[in-house]
Amino acid sequence: MMQAVNTPFVVFPWWAPGTMRSEVIMGSPGKIGPPAAHILETEIDGDISLYDPHTEQVTVLNGTAGDVWRVCDGEHSLIEIVDLLAGAYGVEPVSIHDDVVAAITSFEHAELFSDTVKP
Known part of the structure; x- marks a missing residue:
């Protein structure tokens, strides 16, 4: 009989070696970000819109996702980002x-x- 094991690893079906940072997968102390230089950003009514001219893709972030985006500046690790946002929201990390x-x-x-690596 198999038992459930609590693990810090997160596995996504589209994951392939070299396509995601270890910080996202394992919560290592590396820094997250910064945004790619070619990504254009604008804020409208509290929502952040990101435009990638290379792919012509638009990503619209709600307020919460926008808060995450703002601290993905290359200065903070995953753990630091979680702690910053938990403090701002008054919740446990x-x-x-x-x-x-x-x-x-x-x-x-x-x-x-x-520094996103294209597959």
Whole structure:
């Protein structure tokens, strides 16, 4: 009989070696970001819109995802980002960790960071 094991690893079906940062997968101390230089950003009514002229893709972030985006500046690790946002929201870090990882993973998958490696 198999038992469930609590592990810090997050596995996504589209993941392939070299396509995502270890910080997103394992919560290592590396820094997240900064945004790629070619990504154009604008804020409208509290929502951030990101435009990638290379792919002509537009990503619209709601307020919460926008908060995550703002601290993905290459100066903070995943753990620091979670702690900063938890403090701002007045919640325990564990309660938002998975959502922050999901947002950062989405940014990474959309190749919004400067060091995203294309598959």
